[in-house]
Amino acid sequence: MEPLPWPEGEFGGRDARAERVARAALSRLVEPGDAAFGRAVRNHGADRLLRDLRGHGTLPVELARRDPAGYRVRLGPHDPEADLELIAELGGAFVVPGDPDWPTQLDDLGDAGPLGLWVRGAVSLRPAALRSVAVVGSRACTDYGTYVAGTLAADLAELGWTVVSGGAYGVDGAAHRGALAVAGRTVAVLACGIDVNYPRGHERLLARIAELGTVVTELPPGAHPTRYRFVERNRVIAALTRGTVVVEAALRSGALISARRAALLGRQVMGVPGPIGSASSAGVHALLREPGSVLVTRAAEVVEQVGLIGDDLAPMLSGPTRPGDDLAPQTRRILDVVPTRGALSTALIAREAGVAPAATRRRLDVLAARELVDRTSKGWRRRGGA
Amino acid sequence: MEPLPWPEGEFGGRDARAERVARAALSRLVEPGDAAFGRAVRNHGADRLLRDLRGHGTLPVELARRDPAGYRVRLGPHDPEADLELIAELGGAFVVPGDPDWPTQLDDLGDAGPLGLWVRGAVSLRPAALRSVAVVGSRACTDYGTYVAGTLAADLAELGWTVVSGGAYGVDGAAHRGALAVAGRTVAVLACGIDVNYPRGHERLLARIAELGTVVTELPPGAHPTRYRFVERNRVIAALTRGTVVVEAALRSGALISARRAALLGRQVMGVPGPIGSASSAGVHALLREPGSVLVTRAAEVVEQVGLIGDDLAPMLSGPTRPGDDLAPQTRRILDVVPTRGALSTALIAREAGVAPAATRRRLDVLAARELVDRTSKGWRRRGGA
Numbered sequence: 001m002e003p004l005p006w007p008e009g010e011f012g013g014r015d016a017r018a019e020r021v022a023r024a025a026l027s028r029l030v031e032p033g034d035a036a037f038g039r040a041v042r043n044h045g046a047d048r049l050l051r052d053l054r055g056h057g058t059l060p061v062e063l064a065r066r067d068p069a070g071y072r073v074r075l076g077p078h079d080p081e082a083d084l085e086l087i088a089e090l091g092g093a094f095v096v097p098g099d100p101d102w103p104t105q106l107d108d109l110g111d112a113g114p115l116g117l118w119v120r121g122a123v124s125l126r127p128a129a130l131r132s133v134a135v136v137g138s139r140a141c142t143d144y145g146t147y148v149a150g151t152l153a154a155d156l157a158e159l160g161w162t163v164v165s166g167g168a169y170g171v172d173g174a175a176h177r178g179a180l181a182v183a184g185r186t187v188a189v190l191a192c193g194i195d196v197n198y199p200r201g202h203e204r205l206l207a208r209i210a211e212l213g214t215v216v217t218e219l220p221p222g223a224h225p226t227r228y229r230f231v232e233r234n235r236v237i238a239a240l241t242r243g244t245v246v247v248e249a250a251l252r253s254g255a256l257i258s259a260r261r262a263a264l265l266g267r268q269v270m271g272v273p274g275p276i277g278s279a280s281s282a283g284v285h286a287l288l289r290e291p292g293s294v295l296v297t298r299a300a301e302v303v304e305q306v307g308l309i310g311d312d313l314a315p316m317l318s319g320p321t322r323p324g325d326d327l328a329p330q331t332r333r334i335l336d337v338v339p340t341r342g343a344l345s346t347a348l349i350a351r352e353a354g355v356a357p358a359a360t361r362r363r364l365d366v367l368a369a370r371e372l373v374d375r376t377s378k379g380w381r382r383r384g385g386a
Numbered sequence: 387m388e389p390l391p392w393p394e395g396e397f398g399g400r401d402a403r404a405e406r407v408a409r410a411a412l413s414r415l416v417e418p419g420d421a422a423f424g425r426a427v428r429n430h431g432a433d434r435l436l437r438d439l440r441g442h443g444t445l446p447v448e449l450a451r452r453d454p455a456g457y458r459v460r461l462g463p464h465d466p467e468a469d470l471e472l473i474a475e476l477g478g479a480f481v482v483p484g485d486p487d488w489p490t491q492l493d494d495l496g497d498a499g500p501l502g503l504w505v506r507g508a509v510s511l512r513p514a515a516l517r518s519v520a521v522v523g524s525r526a527c528t529d530y531g532t533y534v535a536g537t538l539a540a541d542l543a544e545l546g547w548t549v550v551s552g553g554a555y556g557v558d559g560a561a562h563r564g565a566l567a568v569a570g571r572t573v574a575v576l577a578c579g580i581d582v583n584y585p586r587g588h589e590r591l592l593a594r595i596a597e598l599g600t601v602v603t604e605l606p607p608g609a610h611p612t613r614y615r616f617v618e619r620n621r622v623i624a625a626l627t628r629g630t631v632v633v634e635a636a637l638r639s640g641a642l643i644s645a646r647r648a649a650l651l652g653r654q655v656m657g658v659p660g661p662i663g664s665a666s667s668a669g670v671h672a673l674l675r676e677p678g679s680v681l682v683t684r685a686a687e688v689v690e691q692v693g694l695i696g697d698d699l700a701p702m703l704s705g706p707t708r709p710g711d712d713l714a715p716q717t718r719r720i721l722d723v724v725p726t727r728g729a730l731s732t733a734l735i736a737r738e739a740g741v742a743p744a745a746t747r748r749r750l751d752v753l754a755a756r757e758l759v760d761r762t763s764k765g766w767r768r769r770g771g772a
Contacts, residue, residue, distance in 0.1 A: 031740055144661060227723055228740035273659030273671060275530060276683040285659060288674075288681045295674045295681065297662040337613055354417060354614030 015047065020096050022046035023115040025080035027220045029053075029071050030115070032232035036062050038111030046115065083221050087194065090210075092120035103129040108265050109239050114218035118194040121187075121214030123162075128185050128214055132162035133306055134237045134262070136255045137171025137247035142280050145171050145248030148272050150178035152245065155299030157184020161306075164189065164241050166233060167206055167215070169199055171247045171255070176209055183212070189240065190217035191233035192225040234258035235265075242306035243268030245296060249283035256283050259293070268305045269293040330355055331363045335372060335382070338364075343379035401433065402484070408432035409482050409501040411466035413606045415439075415457050416501065418618035422448050424497030432501065469607050473580065476596075478506035489515040494651050495625050500604035504580040507573075507600030509548075514571050514600055518548035519692055520623045520648070522641045523557025523633035528666050531557050531634030534658050536564035538631065541685030543570020547692075550575065550627050552619060553592055553601070555585055557633045557641070562595055569598070575626065576603035577619035578611040620644035621651075628692035629654030631682060635669035642669050645679070654691045655679040716741055717749045721758060721768070724750075729765035 023046045030037045040049055040062035052059065053075060059068050087094055095101050096116040103126045106113050119125050135153050137145055149171045153163040157179040165172040167188035179186035188209045192198050194217050197206075209215050218236060219229065234257055238244060244262040246269075249255040259269045271288045273295055274281030288295050296302050327335060330353075337352040338344060344352070350360035364380055367373040373380050409432045416423045426435055426448035438445065439461060445454050473480055481487050482502040489512045492499050505511050521539050523531055535557045539549040543565040551558040553574035565572035574595045578584045580603050583592075595601050604622060605615065620643055624630060630648040632655075635641040645655045657674045659681055660667030674681050682688050713721060716739075723738040724730060730738070736746035750766055753759040760767050 148662060226738050226740060228719065228738075272662060273667075273674075273681070275661055276534060276658060281659075282683070285681060285683050288659075289687070295659070295671060297668070297671050301675070333613065352613050354612055 015045075016098070018047040019045060020094060020116070021080045021084065022050040023096050024083050024094050024220065025050050025075065025078065027115050027218065028078050028223075029074050032114065032218055032229055033109075033112045033235060035110065035112040036066075038113060038115070041115060042111060078220075086221050087118055087120070090120050090194065092118065092194065092210075095119050095125065101126045103240055105129065106236065106239050109235060112235070113239070114236060117216050117218055118221070119214060119216045120194055120210045121216075122210075122212055123185055123187075123214045125187070125214055125216060128162045128187055129164070129240045131160060132164045132185075132187065132241045133302055134164045134241040134244040134258065135171070135175035135247060136165055136234075136237065136244060136258050137175075138249050138253050138255060138280055138283075139168050139170040139172075140280075141170040141174070141248040142278065144274055144278070145280055146174040148274075149174035149247045150181070152247065152272065152299055152302070153178030153186070154182045154184065156302060157182050157186065159299055159303055161185075161299075161303065162187055164237055166191070166230075166237060167199075167202060167209070169201065173202060173205060175247070176205060176213075180208060180212060186213040187240070188213070188215045189233055189237050190215065190225075191219065191229040192217065193219050193221040193223040195221045196224060198225055230254060231257060235261050238262035238265050238267055241267060243270055243302070245270040245272065245302055246284050246287055247272050248274065248278075248280040249287070250279050251283045251286060253283045256287055259287055263292055270296045270302060270305055272296060327367075330359070331366060334360055334363045335367055338367070338373050338380050338382040340382045340384070343376045343381045345379045349380060401431075404433040405431060406480060406482050406502070407466045407470065408436040410469050410480050410606065411436050411461065411464065413501050413604065414464050414609075415460050418500065418604055418615055419495075419498045419621060421496065421498040422452075424499060424501070427501060428497060464606075472607050473504055473506070476506050476580065478504065478580065478596075481505050481511065487512045489626055491515065492622065492625050495621060498621070499625070500622060503602050503604055504606070505600060505602045506580055506596045507602075508596075508598055509571055509573075509600050511573070511600055511602060514548045514573055515550070515626045517546060518550045518571075518573065518627045519688055520550045520627040520630040520644065521557070521561035521633060522551055522620075522623065522630060522644050524635050524639050524641060524666055524669075525554050525556040525558075526666075527556040527560070527634040528664065530660055530664070531666055532560040534660075535560035535633045536567070538633065538658065538685055538688070539564030539572070540568045540570065542688060543568050543572065545685055545689055547571075547685075547689065548573055550623055552577070552616075552623060553585075553588060553595070555587065559588060559591060561633070562591060562599075566594060566598060572599040573626070574599070574601045575619055575623050576601065576611075577605070577615040579603065579605050579607040579609040581607045582610060584611055616640060617643060621647050624648035624651050624653055627653060629656055629688070631656040631658065631688055632670050632673055633658050634660065634664075634666040635673070636665050637669045637672060639669045642673055645673055649678055656682045656688060656691055658682060713753075716745070717752060720746055720749045721753055724753070724759050724766050724768040726768045726770070729762045729767045731765040735766060 026046055040060045044060050053071055084094055094116050101124050133156055135149055153175040156163055162185040163175050163179040164187045165175045167190055176186045197203050238258055238261040244259050246255045246259050263269045271284040271293055287293050294305055334353045337349045346361050347357055350357040368375055373382050412432055426446050430446050439457055470480055480502050487510050519542055521535055539561040542549055548571040549561050549565040550573045551561045553576055562572045583589050624644055624647040630645050632641045632645050649655045657670040673679050680691055720739045723735045732747050733743055736743040758769055
């Protein structure tokens with residue numbers, strides 16, 4: 001896509017540029033989710049904080065317990081301008097709070113939110129994230145998990161929802177692929193630098209997402225993933241989306257951490273059930289036993305949870321409608337008695353349904369008129385399969 | 387078992403006997419769940435009502451709209467004394483409100499409750515029903531449903547709970563068998579006369595339940611099942627038990643009616659999830675999306691819902707504990723990084739966990755002391771499988 005414009009942003013005047021560069025630089029120092037650091041940036045500005053570090057000044061009170069030397073080491077020789085040129089060359093941008101493309105829902109993370117986001121892709125992040133759902137789950141998922149994630153993501157994408165996931169093996173990959181397969185919108189939130197090829201086996205998938213969707217990370221170019229970064233990455237997925245669907249997760253799966261993070265942020269937590277014998281579903285089932293989480297089996301049910309009233313149609317809970325759904329209870333009871341194979345006499349149907357024969361006959365005529373039953377030589381038969 | 391004694395009951399004096407005989411006779415006239423009839427019996431007594439019918443007297447106001455002639459026809463030649471002798475010969479009894487073996491939780495059904503219960507079996511109904519759970523589901527269930535129902539029922543029975551079901555094919559049969567297999571208590575509530583062989587294929591199973599458990603019905607000897615009677619039978623199952631577990635049910639399954647009946651009676655509604663692709667689980671999933679219903683995957687979770695606090699132990703929601711569950715977060719994070727195959731150096735573990743090397747080393751020694759990790763020539767390795 002065209003490199004995103006660099007507007008003045010919320011800092012006003014040419015400071016915006018300086019703040020952006022400083023945030024790019026500081027993103028090398030901090031681990032994701034460092035609220036104290038975020039508070040310092042909010043209170044004093046990134047540019048000021050960076051200059052103090054470089055100029056061997058004292059750290060602000062918010063970082064009193066931190067080691068400035070350590071920070072300076074990590075800052076090292078890195079040139080934020082070079083990083084910004086790199087992301088521009090990749091056709092992306094480093095988006096910071098105040099930019100038009102900044103997804104403001106991330107502000108729900110407060111000072112623990114990202115200093116900025118390294119973004120690549122064909123789709124602008126903010127609009128993509130507005131109607132988005134996270135589809136997450138185990139790396140080591142079963143064929144069932146792969147199938148469910150792919151189908152759910154495809155259907156969500158076709159309903160106009162952006163599928164957000166972590167770009168990992170298993171459920172994440174299946175979800176991204178499902179959305180791509182229907183030319184839908186998908187966002188991969190990485191736990192490493194935007195230029196880092198991880199996981200190896202997803203090099204082409206991530207390239208494709210960057211081409212047709214959006215790849216985003218708070219970590220600077222070259223940064224490698226760590227377990228801690230994976231965990232903190234999940235807070236971004238949770239905050240970015242209206243809700244999180246866990247497709248398959250063992251009892252200790254990181255996907256459950258994502259889900260609980262989402263709940264803490266007031267996002268809807270959903271889970272897709274599976275066979276109770278499957279360890280890959282045990283974590284989801286445990287999640288679904290927690291208050292506030294909702295069992296979902298298809299995209300329409302997900303949209304019902306995260307959609308906007310009026311905007312998104314609520315689906316029926318009882319599955320597709322069938323002819324006869326609108327029948328009076330007694331007529332319904334009679335219809336239920338009429339067999340789909342063979343046939344039954346009015347008298348037998350009346351007995352089965354516990355309705356008087358005369359009334360039964362009248363109702364049967366109604367049902368025949370509505371082409372729900374046929375009268376055969378042997379008696380009444382129901383049309384089509386039950 | 388020994389025929390149950392016929393005590394004086396709530397009607398006092400020899401009336402108790404007359405009331406019992408009259409209720410046995412009237413049970414031929416009414417369809418289950420006829421609240422108006424129940425009200426008439428409550429207000430005027432069964433004996434009085436029967437005498438009025440036989441003597442061509444006028445029906446009480448509660449039954450003003452009913453046809454006395456029709457009632458007399460149904461009453462016909464039947465001799466309630468003969469029915470009572472039959473049930474006694476079967477080693478059972480006709481239990482009515484006020485009898486010591488009457489399950490008082492049925493009173494929650496009000497005037498729609500049974501006039502009496504025809505009971506056979508080795509176990510008295512009232513104590514059996516006190517700690518009971520209904521395990522119900524589709525007749526046409528899958529192997530998964532059969533397996534789940536059987537296992538769940540066996541485990542519930544071993545935990546001292548009575549498994550109540552409808553004696554039907556599919557889930558019902560599997561539940562009864564599961565309880566019998568561990569010599570547990572099970573109750574079959576029929577929708578036909580206690581002497582009627584239905585369903586045909588369950589003749590031996592029902593005989594075995596009558597031998598080792600309890601078979602019960604509100605319908606008089608010889609009465610045949612009808613769809614309506616199946617539906618009303620479910621109200622007895624719901625009222626008799628502390629909660630209902632639906633194992634497998636299609637979207638229109640009668641098991642869902644049982645479950646919703648149970649909910650209306652303030653009983654706990656539970657469902658066992660399955661693969662979302664399975665039509666036999668679609669009804670359960672719809673049920674689990676309704677407020678108040680709880681997803682369960684094992685007997686302990688069922689008991690947690692229906693058990694008495696203190697009396698029944700609440701199970702862990704997060705599965706079996708694992709060594710290290712009690713670790714401090716940072717130590718836990720370090721343990722998570724240590725691989726179960728191969729090994730990692732302290733430095734790498736420190737980086738992965740985002741903890742200072744010195745602190746990491748200290749924590750690793752703690753973990754080694756607790757035999758959670760081993761130090762190998764190549765570095766640290768986690769004990770056992772993850």
